[in-house]
Amino acid sequence: MCFSAPVSFGAAAVLGVIGVAILANAKRMTDLPLAAVPLLYAAQQTIEGLLWRTVSDGRDHSLWLATLFAAIALIIWPLLIPLAIALVERDMSRRLAMLIFLPAGIGVAVNYAGTIIAHPYRAWPVGQTLTYVNNHPISPVMLGLYVVCVCIPPLLSSSRTLQLFGVIVIAGLGISFIAFYESFISVWCFFAALASATIWMFFRTRGPLAANTG
Numbered sequence: 062m063c064f065s066a067p068v069s070f071g072a073a074a075v076l077g078v079i080g081v082a083i084l085a086n087a088k089r090m091t092d093l094p095l096a097a098v099p100l101l102y103a104a105q106q107t108i109e110g111l112l113w114r115t116v117s118d119g120r121d122h123s124l125w126l127a128t129l130f131a132a133i134a135l136i137i138w139p140l141l142i143p144l145a146i147a148l149v150e151r152d153m154s155r156r157l158a159m160l161i162f163l164p165a166g167i168g169v170a171v172n173y174a175g176t177i178i179a180h181p182y183r184a185w186p187v188g189q190t191l192t193y194v195n196n197h198p199i200s201p202v203m204l205g206l207y208v209v210c211v212c213i214p215p216l217l218s219s220s221r222t223l224q225l226f227g228v229i230v231i232a233g234l235g236i237s238f239i240a241f242y243e244s245f246i247s248v249w250c251f252f253a254a255l256a257s258a259t260i261w262m263f264f265r266t267r268g269p270l271a272a273n274t275g
Contacts, residue, residue: 065113065189066114067110069106069107069113070107072103072106073107073110074103076099076100076102076103076106076257077099077103079099079257079258079260080096080097080100081100082261083096084096084097084100086264087264091148092148092149092264095145095146095148095149095263097141097145098145098257099257099258099260099261101137101141102253102254102257103254105254108126108129108133109191111126112126112127112130112191113186113191116185116186116191120183121183124181124183126184127181127183127184127193128177128181128182130182130184130193131173131177131182131193131195135169135170135173135177136170136173136174136177137170138207138210138211139165139166139170139206139210140163140167140170142166142210142211142214143162143163143214146223147159147160149263150217150218150220155219159214159217159218162209162213162214165206166206166210169203169206169207169210172200172203176195176197180196180197181195182194182195183195208234211230211253212227212231212234214227215227216231222259222260222263222266223260225256225259226256226259229253229255229256229259230253233256
């Protein structure tokens with residue numbers, strides 16, 4: 062997480078255990094993208110833990126780790142979230158509504174991939190958090206599409222548990238933007254990582270024929 066190396070590594074360990082438990086409950090190939098979400102968050106928290114150990118050596122020492130963190134946050138999530146939520150959705154109309162966001166997610170991911178290649182990220186502490194900067198202006202359109210792709214599909218789910226995931230992610234977005242503006246990406250990813258625990262609840266409570274419960 063964003064506040065210290067021990068907390069980051071601790072969060073990564075917890076999420077790793079949750080991720081393994083989720084994979085044990087994933088019965089179908091279509092479950093795997095959603096089941097992988099906590100493990101990816103665990104990877105991000107591990108990266109942040111390593112960054113806390115390197116940022117004291119100077120900003121340039123953070124280049125590869127910070128860029129990898131940003132790549133997961135900005136490229137993988139807008140693609141993975143709408144696809145993963147749609148694949149476990151059993152209501153066809155809801156699934157189609159989620160998949161509408163996938164082309165936008167592809168566009169966002171391609172845009173950010175090009176930006177990251179041309180303008181790699183670096184990280185350094187701001188108070189008790191990490192900020193990620195690549196000296197490139199943020200496109201309000203791309204940022205808006207990113208937020209929509211990551212936040213809206215869970216809210217469209219017929220599973221109340223996955224809806225809760227979406228609510229926590231949106232709440233984390235608001236808190237991060239208001240209270241931690243300079244380290245927005247880091248803190249929001251932490252809230253999203255916490256929200257991924259609800260995915261374990263989803264796989265634990267989903268019945269074999271239940272279409273509208275989570």
